[in-house]
Amino acid sequence: MKRFLTLILTLCAISFAQVSFAQEDLTFSINDVRKQEITKVINEIETYSNAKNQKALSKLYSEDYANDDGFNKEELLVVIKKTYDAYNDLKFEIKIDDIIVNNNYAAVVLTEKITGKTKQNSEIITEQGHLNVYIKEVIYLKKINASWAVYYEDVLIEKSGLAYGAAKKICADITAPLKVASDSDYTASLIIDIPSNTAALASINNEPITPDLKTGKEIFRQVPLNNSVLERVMKANKKGQNEMVIASVGLTQLVEEASSKQTKIKLGGLLILMEKVDVFCPAKQDEIKK
Secondary structure, three states: OHHHHHHHHHHHHHHHHHHHHHHHHHHHHHHHHHHHHHHHHHHHHHHHHHOOOHHHHHOOEEEEEEEOOOOEHHHHHHHHHHHHHHEEEEEEEEEEEEEEEEOOEEEEEEEEEEEEEEOOOOOOOOOOOEEEEEEEEEEEEEEEOOEEEEEEEEEEEEEEEEEEEHHHHOOEEEEOOOEEEOOOEEEEEEEEOOOOOOEEEEEEEEEEOOOOOOOOOOOOEEOOOOOOEEEEEEEOOOOOOOEEEEEEEEEEEEEEOOOOOOEEEEEEEEEEEEEEEEEEOOOOHHHHHO
16 A cells, blocks of 8 residues: 555656646746747837837837836937937947846846937037947836836946047046945046047036936046046935936147147047946935834
């Protein structure tokens, strides 16, 4: 009898294992289908962005959409329209790094690159500016009825640059912490490869991110020629609102005018570099204990 019961239990265990494996295979199969559906949505975002088809693009975002900057869907569409209005030859490249599926929800890690040219010439340098943007982010989707829609975006790192004139040919970067506590000090650094016979004047500011981001008063200082690095210690805002660190750079040269033989300062290039900083409000210990 004991051997018989052991055999029965063994058979049951094998049966349950088979059911378990079958269920696991089914789950993998369903997730594969969902990943294909999500990949299609990401491809559509890229296609509609390049086509400047804002109407089609808006349908891929849920009505309760939000992002880590506090924008809702309406505010996101305002930013998208402003970008379309300001730049020509916009090109969006979106690469899927990973897809994590949890039933009718998913998280997708993306790398996004954006290039373009300003529609308007600079008032100071009479030519178009060249735009370059790099973004690493996680977007969250949910399945609504039979369709997937983006309901949240969380940017991990965002860097952008807008270059005019001689600034298009130089190497430069702005670096800042990815995350800082509200009302805390942090350092932003401008690193720039200054061409010979050129002086670089620059300012570094931080501004809270809003749909109509504006720069405050700028104080320009000369970037030291010995190490080509300019730094500034700034204080994060108290509200916990994400910020954009903005570096404005002017490249100047001493030029002798042929007619007057006088030496004058000529502005040969302009560069605007930006990097996003996530600002968080640290939880107070007494609040945690409650």
